[in-house]
Amino acid sequence: MKPSRPQEDREADLIFHRKEWRIQRIGWVLVALFLAVALGGLFGNGPLSRAHADGAAGRIEYERFLRYGLSTDLVITPAGAAHGVNRIEIDTEYLEAFRVEHITPEPAAARMTGTRLLYEFASAAPGASISISIRPQRLWRHRASITIDGGAPLEISQLTYP
Amino acid sequence: MESVIRPALVYLFVLVLLRLTGKRTLAQITTFDFVLLLIISEATQQALIGEDNSMINSAIVVATLVGLNVLMSLLKQRWPWVDRLLDDVPIVIVENGKPLKDRMDKVRVDEDDVLDAARQIHGLERMDQIRHAILERDGQISIIPR
Numbered sequence: 001m002k003p004s005r006p007q008e009d010r011e012a013d014l015i016f017h018r019k020e021w022r023i024q025r026i027g028w029v030l031v032a033l034f035l036a037v038a039l040g041g042l043f044g045n046g047p048l049s050r051a052h053a054d055g056a057a058g059r060i061e062y063e064r065f066l067r068y069g070l071s072t073d074l075v076i077t078p079a080g081a082a083h084g085v086n087r088i089e090i091d092t093e094y095l096e097a098f099r100v101e102h103i104t105p106e107p108a109a110a111r112m113t114g115t116r117l118l119y120e121f122a123s124a125a126p127g128a129s130i131s132i133s134i135r136p137q138r139l140w141r142h143r144a145s146i147t148i149d150g151g152a153p154l155e156i157s158q159l160t161y162p
Numbered sequence: 163m164e165s166v167i168r169p170a171l172v173y174l175f176v177l178v179l180l181r182l183t184g185k186r187t188l189a190q191i192t193t194f195d196f197v198l199l200l201i202i203s204e205a206t207q208q209a210l211i212g213e214d215n216s217m218i219n220s221a222i223v224v225a226t227l228v229g230l231n232v233l234m235s236l237l238k239q240r241w242p243w244v245d246r247l248l249d250d251v252p253i254v255i256v257e258n259g260k261p262l263k264d265r266m267d268k269v270r271v272d273e274d275d276v277l278d279a280a281r282q283i284h285g286l287e288r289m290d291q292i293r294h295a296i297l298e299r300d301g302q303i304s305i306i307p308r
Contacts, residue, residue: 031229038222039166046163069214151229 041065042162057151066160071101071135074156075157077127086121087149088130089113094144096135097160105130116147136160165222171209173230176206181248186270186301207233249299255293259308279303 027128041048051064058078066072078086085108092115107119122129136142139160145153175286210223237247255266261273276295280286284307 028229028232031225031232034225035222035229039227040163041163042220043165043222045165067214069216070219075233080291123300162215 043067044070053146053154053156055148055151055154057148060146060148060154060156060160062156063156066136066158068136068139068160068162071133074132074134074146076130076132076146076148077162078123078130080126080149084123086123086130087147088119088121089147090119090143090146091116094142095134097136097138097142099137101133101135103130103132164212165214165219165264166226168175168212169220169223170224170230172206172209173227176202177248181250181282184270186297253297254294255297255303256289256292259290261289261295271297271303276303276305280305 015029026082037043037048038046038122040046041050042065044063044067049063049065050061052061053058056079058076061073061077063072076088078088092112097119100104103119105121108128111118139162142158142160144156144158173247184227211219234244234248238248253265253269255262255269255271259304261276266272266276273289277286277289279295279302280292286292286305286307291308292305293308298302298304298308
C-alpha cells in the first residue's frame with residue numbers, strides 16, 4: 001500500500017511553488033537594486049541627485065530629483081557683482097510649481113519683468129552664496145532658466161516624485 | 163540615501179535592544195506589553211520618515227526594512243551561529259514536573275507563568291502534570307504534558 005500523502009503535497013502545487021520561489025528570488029534582486037539606486041540618490045537625496053549649472057556669471061547648485069512636499073535648496077553663487085548688486089531672474093512658470101519658503105540673504109527688492117521674477121541682492125563678499133529654499137507643489141518635470149546678473153540663462157531641470 | 167540609512171539604523175537599534183533585554187520583553191504576555199509595542203512603533207515612526215511624507219520615501223523605507231529582514235533570514239540560514247545570535251535558542255525550564263529554578267530566574271519566568279501556559283494550552287492544573295515546559299525563542303512557553 002502506498003503511504004498516504006497529505007492533500008497539500010500534489011505535484012501541481014509543487015510546480016506552482018517552484019515558480020513562486022523563482023519569482024521571489026527575482027523579487028529580492030529587484031528590491032536590492034531598488035535600494036541600491038535609492039542609496040545612490042536616484043530618488044532624491046544622494047550623490048546621483050546633486051547637480052550644478054555653471055556660467056560665466058556664476059553657478060547654481062540644485063537637486064535633480066525632488067520629493068513632493070520636501071523642501072530643497074537652489075544655491076546660487078554669483079561670480080561677481082556690478083555696482084554692489086546681484087540680480088537673479090527666475091521664470092515665474094517654474095516658481096509656480098513650488099512654494100518659496102525663504103531666501104537667504106533676504107533680497108533687497110523683488111519685481112516682475114514680463115514672465116520673470118527679478119530678485120535684487122545687496123552684494124556680500126565675493127564667493128558668497130544665495131540660498132533659495134523651495135518646496136515642490138507639483139509633480140514630475142520642472143524646467144527653469146535662471147539668469148545671474150544678466151548673463152546667459154542657465155537651464156536647470158528637476159523631477160519631483162510623488 | 164537618507165531614506166535607506168534611517169530605517170536601517172532603526173532596524174539595527176531595535177534588533178539589538180530587544181535582543182539585549184531578553185526574549186520575554188515584548189512577548190505580549192500582558193495587555194501592557196501590547197500597548198508598549200504600539201507606543202514604540204509611534205516613537206520610531208518619526209525617526210523612520212523624518213519630515214519626508216512623500217510616497218517614494220515610504221516605499222524606500224518599507225523596502226529597506228523588508229529587505230533587511232530577508233537578508234537576516236538568509237544569513238541565519240547560511241550560518242547557524244547568526245541564527246543563535248539573533249534569534250536565541252529554546253531552553254527547558256521544567257523537567258518531569260520539577261521547575262529548574264536557576265534557569266527560570268535567569269530568563270525571568272516564574273512558576274505562575276508556566277502554569278498560565280499549561281492552563282491555556284492543555285488545561286493542566288498542577289506542575290506535576292507537566293513533563294516538559296520549554297521557553298521558546300519567541301518568548302512563549304510551550305508545554306508537553308505527561
